[in-house]
Amino acid sequence: xIRAVFFDLDGTLVRYKGVEYESSWGAIGLAAGLGPQWDAxxxxxKGRMELYGQWxxxxxxxxxxxxxxxxxxxxxxxxxxxxxxxxxRQLRQEGYFLGIVSSGVSLVAERARDxxxxxxxxxxxxxxxxxxxxxxxxxxxxxAGKLRAVEEEAHRLGLSLDEVAFxxxxxxxxxxxxxxxxxxxxxxxxxxxxRVARFVVEDFHPIPEIxxxxxxxxx
Numbered sequence: 637x638i639r640a641v642f643f644d645l646d647g648t649l650v651r652y653k654g655v656e657y658e659s660s661w662g663a664i665g666l667a668a669g670l671g672p673q674w675d676a677x678x679x680x681x682k683g684r685m686e687l688y689g690q691w692x693x694x695x696x697x698x699x700x701x702x703x704x705x706x707x708x709x710x711x712x713x714x715x716x717x718x719x720x721x722x723x724x725r726q727l728r729q730e731g732y733f734l735g736i737v738s739s740g741v742s743l744v745a746e747r748a749r750d751x752x753x754x755x756x757x758x759x760x761x762x763x764x765x766x767x768x769x770x771x772x773x774x775x776x777x778x779x780a781g782k783l784r785a786v787e788e789e790a791h792r793l794g795l796s797l798d799e800v801a802f803x804x805x806x807x808x809x810x811x812x813x814x815x816x817x818x819x820x821x822x823x824x825x826x827x828x829x830x831r832v833a834r835f836v837v838e839d840f841h842p843i844p845e846i847x848x849x850x851x852x853x854x855x
Contacts, residue, residue, distance in 0.1 A: 638818055638847055640795055641727055642786055644804035645738035645745050645759060648822050650714045657806065657825065660711070660744040661695065664762075667710025670698050685808075688739075688779040696762055700771030704743075704764050714748055717822070719840035724752045726844040733793055737785050739777045739808065758785055783811040801847060803840075805829060818850060 643649045646659035655662025656678055665674030674695065681691040699707075727734055735756040736745045745759035761774040777785040790800050801818035802809070807826040813819030813833045820843060821833035830836050835846055 637799065638732070638801045638850060639799040640733035640735070640790070640793060641801045641803065641843075641847070642735055642737050642789065642812075642816075643754075644802075644806075644809055644822075645736050645740035645748065647805045647825060648803055649717060649720055649736065649748055650740075650744060651717050651823075652711070652715055660740040660759075663711045664707055664741060664743070665695065665698075667707045668699055668702055673698055685780045689775055692760060692773045692775055696769070696773035697771045699762060699769035702769050704767055704769065707743075707769075711744060712747060714744055714751070716748070716752075717840055719843075721752065723840035723843045724754070727847070728753055730844065730848075732847075733795070735789060737777060737782060737789055737802075737812075739779045739782065742776075756789065758789060779808050782808055783815055786812050786816070803843065818847070820846065 647657050651658040652663035655666055665671060677691060677694050681687050724734060734754045736749060736754060736759060738745055738759045740759050742759040742761045745757040749757035758776055760776055763770045763772040763774060786802065787797065790797055797815050798817040800816045801820060802812045802816045803820045803822050804813060805822050805824050806829060810828055810832055813821060813829060819833040821829045821836045823838050824830040824836060837843060
């Protein structure tokens with residue numbers, strides 16, 4: 637039986653328009669007035685998953701000294717995916733453990749956690765001190781290590797992966813979609829994500845009913 641639903645953040649739970657992958661990273665760069673520099677870094681590291689940590693460090697460095705409030709004005713309120721609020725409300729009422737596991741930015745993930753009433757959010761941190769970005773970052777979910785992060789959160793909750801549903805959209809979600817009890821590809825940006833998922837949805841509205849049906853069918 638599925639007891640928890642974990643969500644990817646960027647391009648799944650939130651969908652920022654006008655930036656690559658609809659991501660919180662891209663939205664932060666744009667809000668900071670660093671669009672061209674941000675795009676140049678993405679072009680430099682795109683397709684080099686093993687260098688993800690270096691990309692994060694360089695992005696963080698560009699923000700050094702910038703007031704967080706400057707960025708928050710451009711990224712909040714988060715642009716939630718269609719049906720996300722309603723679906724999360726239903727899932728919460730039905731007793732699921734709910735959380736975010738993402739290589740996106742914790743500034744957005746934690747806001748979504750609090751606004752949607754999720755139980756937890758694990759994402760990568762842009763370090764802040766005295767209201768300003770320090771230029772440092774803490775990587776909690778490596779781009780290639782999302783499955784490990786999902787396993788750690790499931791273990792913390794006392795769950796096996798078979799008891800977890802995961803909703804994601806892109807290439808780094810593929811190992812998770814394959815490993816969990818129920819993989820759901822949401823508006824997938826990578827064809828392999830759609831292929832390996834048990835279900836494919838274009839918005840969040842069907843997700844509670846999918847999980848209800850799994851309960852009825854005994855999975």
